Amino acid sequence: MEGNNPMPRGSVRFCLNCGSPLEVGEIDHRLRSFCLHCGRIHYEQLKVGAGAIIEQDGCLLLIKRTQEPFAAHWNLPAGYVEVDESPAQAVVREVYEETGLRVEVSALESVYFADDDSRGNLILIVYRCQVLAGTLAATAEGVDPTYFQPDQVPALLTGGGHNQAILAWQAARLRCRAIHAFRHGCP
Numbered sequence: 428m429e430g431n432n433p434m435p436r437g438s439v440r441f442c443l444n445c446g447s448p449l450e451v452g453e454i455d456h457r458l459r460s461f462c463l464h465c466g467r468i469h470y471e472q473l474k475v476g477a478g479a480i481i482e483q484d485g486c487l488l489l490i491k492r493t494q495e496p497f498a499a500h501w502n503l504p505a506g507y508v509e510v511d512e513s514p515a516q517a518v519v520r521e522v523y524e525e526t527g528l529r530v531e532v533s534a535l536e537s538v539y540f541a542d543d544d545s546r547g548n549l550i551l552i553v554y555r556c557q558v559l560a561g562t563l564a565a566t567a568e569g570v571d572p573t574y575f576q577p578d579q580v581p582a583l584l585t586g587g588g589h590n591q592a593i594l595a596w597q598a599a600r601l602r603c604r605a606i607h608a609f610r611h612g613c614p
Contacts, residue, residue: 442467478504479554487580487597506568529558551589577604
């Protein structure tokens with residue numbers, strides 16, 4: 428068997444086709460759950476999340492998470508993509524649910540892989556979003572919604588790709604500041 432492939436860790440123990448108990452064995456050089464009765468292979472999938480880069484006057488909107496994992500850590504407005512929506516639709520929905528803001532997606536920012544979330548490995552699709560309407564407010568999922576300057580981003584950041592996206596935003600903004608200062612002779 429190639430690579431470092433741990434046992435399948437999903438909670439599915441019975442076949443989604445026929446209901447028979449699943450077995451675990453090597454298939455395609457990986458340990459996978461499969462059904463001896465009907466032959467279905469249960470492929471574990473990455474979770475998919477969608478997050479928003481929302482800026483105001485050069486500052487990034489972050490919210491403090493209220494739920495585990497990562498309670499009391501700062502993250503982008505974001506959440507899981509539902510099976511019947513696109514990632515862009517999910518980010519619009521999640522921003523409203525977590526901040527009270529109505530947004531539109533203006534661009535795909537980046538995609539991040541994360542393996543530090545206890546709920547499972549995931550990809551976080553991050554979009555640039557523009558605020559259309561609404562009033563910024565705390566919600567059950569996120570409190571203290573705050574716009575942070577690049578040099579004031581909190582140290583305690585949520586994993587699950589959020590830390591990668593926030594630090595990439597921060598590094599890009601600090602580079603822009605340094606280039607601007609150099610070109611204009613600013614200290």
